[in-house]
Amino acid sequence: MNRTARLYALVEELRAAAPRPLTVAALAKRFEVSTRTVQRDLQTLMETGVPVRSVPGRGGGWSIDPEMTLPPIHLTAAEASALTAALATADASTPYANAARTAAQKIVASMTGPASEAAKELAARIVTLPTHGDSEVRTAVEHALANNMALRLSYTDAAGHESNRIVEPAGLLTADGRWYLIAWCRTRQAGRGFRLDRIAAAAPTGERAQPHDLTELLLGSAAASAIRPTALTSLTPRP
Known part of the structure; x- marks a missing residue:
């Protein structure tokens, strides 16, 4: 078993035992490696954000928070x-x-x-060529969406007009190979779509954004013309 496969197997072994901790010695025996190798693997998992932790004391060892990880998914x-x-x-x-x-x-x-x-x-068989995307803008948008924070944008519209505004992100729209940030624009007091490649700069304001319904903003924004309203779908599975 190579190291990558072992790291994932370690996670599943800890998940199966959770909330009971497993000792390093038990894990080393299970995967037929040294205790030093297991310690190094567990440290790697911690550094990459996997919610594993050391439980000190008698009966201690290593455990994982099952609520913070995904169960195995069987794909065709x-x-x-x-x-x-x-x-x-x-x-x-x-x-x-x-x-x-x-x-x-x-x-x-x-x-x-x-x-x-x-x-x-x-x-x-898949090869991708590098493209010149603004990673700082993308990172700011990702962080704002994940943390429900308002953003200050410098934006150039299709006519070449530049503007600065504060927006409250609601979600992302992809259409015809383009990505749009759908947000409530405080300047216009309405929903607006901002093409990501036209955002010159994006910076967090430190302010919390108010919750906005993505579909309602889409139907009221310029980005709605990119697709038919009846075709609006998200990645959320339906019950």
């Missing part, structure tokens, strides 16, 4: 290939592009059998 070969292709082709202008690339690597590394082979073969 077609599903694995589709996800690998979509995530691998995320370029610098795509929101959450860095996370998408690491997610693709994790999916391929954690799968076994025909699905794994199909995904790996497809990944080897």
Whole structure:
């Protein structure tokens, strides 16, 4: 078992035992490696944000918070290939592009059998050329959406007019290969769509954004013309 596969196997081993902690010695025996190797792997998991922690004292060891991790997902070969292709082709202008690339690597590394082979073969056939996206703008937009914070934008519209405004992000829209930040514009007091590649600068204001319904803002914004209102769909699974 290579190290990448072992790291994911460690997570699942800790998940299966949670909330009971497992000792380093038990983990080393389970994976047939040294205790030093297990300690190093656990430290790597901590540094990458996996919610593993050391439990001190008698009966202690290492445990994981199962509520902070995803359970195993069983994908078909077609599903694995589709996800690998979509995530691998995320370029610098795509929101959450860095996370998408690491997610693709994790999916391929954690799968076994025909699905794994199909995904790996497809990944080897996909090549992306670097693009010139503004990573600072993208990072600011990602952070604002994740933390419900207002943003100060410097924006150039389709007519070449420049403006500065404070917006309250509600979500993202993708249409015809373009990405739009859909937000409540405090200047216009209305929903607006801002094409990410036209945002010259984006900076956090430190203010909390008010909650806004994404669909309502879309229907009232200039970005609504990019797609039919009846075609508005999100990635949230329906019950």
